[in-house]
Amino acid sequence: MPKVQKPRAPRAQTSTEQKRTRAARVEQEGVEMDFRCKRCEEKKLRCFVETSSGRCAGCISVGAECSLFVSEKEWEEVQAECERKELELAQAEERQALAAAESSRLRRELLEVKNKKRGFARRDLAIIAVQDRAKEQAEGSSAPGGTSLPVVEPSLSESSADLGGLQADFYDPSFDYLSLDFFLSYENPVLVSVDASDGTHVLDFFDYVLVVFEFDVFC
Template identity: 60%
Template sequence: MPKDSGNRKPRGPRKQSSSDERRDRVRRVREQGLEMTFRCGRCEEKNLRCFVDTASGRCAGCISVHVECSLFVPEEEWEKVEGEERAKRLELARAEESVARAKRELLELEGRKQEFARRDLAVLKVQDQAQESEGSSQQSP
C-alpha cells in the first residue's frame, strides 16, 4: 500500500551541505576578481592564483580544501610585532637620552677646559708682567 502523501508538509528548499557552501563561496570569491599581487603559502607552493575573500580572511584555494590560509597575519602576530616595536622605540628613546646626556656632559667638560685655559693664560700674563717689571727694575740702577 502506498504511503499517504496528503498529510505531508511541503519541504522547503534543501539546505546546502558544507561542501556545497564552500564551493559557492570559492566561486563567488573568484568571480569578484580580488586577485592578490602576492600569494598565501599554499597558493605559492602550488603555483595557484590567489583570490582573497576579505570577509573570511582566506583565499579561494584554501577555502575550497578547508585549510588554514596564511594570507592574513593572525591578530596575535600583529600584537607580538607591535609589542616588539614599542619595546624597540623605548630602547631607542633611552639610547637617545643617554647620547643627549653624554653630549651635555661633554659640553660641560669643554666649558671647564676653557675656564682652565683662561686661568692659565691669566697666570702666565701675570708672571710675564712680573718678569718684565723685575727686568725693568734691575736695568734702572
C-alpha cells in the same frame, strides 16, 4: 492507476563540494591580490580574495585557514616589538643626552683651565717686565755720564817745552828720578796722594808731568 513518480530533490552537496563551488565562484567574482597568503605563496597559486570573508579561493577550497588577514597573534607580536624598540630608542636618546651634557661640562671646565693658564702666563710676563725695567735702570745709573769732560793728557813735546825752566830749579843729580820707589814712597807726602775710592797711592798731576819730562830728557 499507475503511480506517478515524484521528481527527486537535488542531492545535497557535500562540504567538500560546497567548498569547491564557493572557491570557483570566488575565482570568478573575487579580486586577485598583489600579495598572497602563506598557503598560496608556498603552492605558488594565484590568490583570489573573497571580500565578504577576507579568505582566498585556494584556502576556501580545502577548508584551510587563510592568512591574508594578519592574525591576532602576529598583531600582538609586532605591537610588542614596536613597544620594545620605542623603549630602547628612548633609553638611547637619554644616554646620548647625558653624554652631550657631560661633553658640555668637560668643555666648560677645559675653558676654565685655559683661562687660568693664560692668567699665570700674564702674571709671569708682568713680573719679568718689572725685572727687566729694574735691570735697565740699574745699568743706566751705574754707567758713566755722557756730559763728563774728557781727560786730556799733555803731550811729551808740550811737557818738555813748558817745564824746561823748572828742570834747572828742581833737578838734583844726587836723586835717581827714574826710580819708581821715589815717586811711590809713602815717606814723601808731596809726591804721593791717596785715591779715596780704593785706597791706592797714585802720583799727582805735577809729579806725572815731571816723570814724563825726566823720561823725555834722560831716555
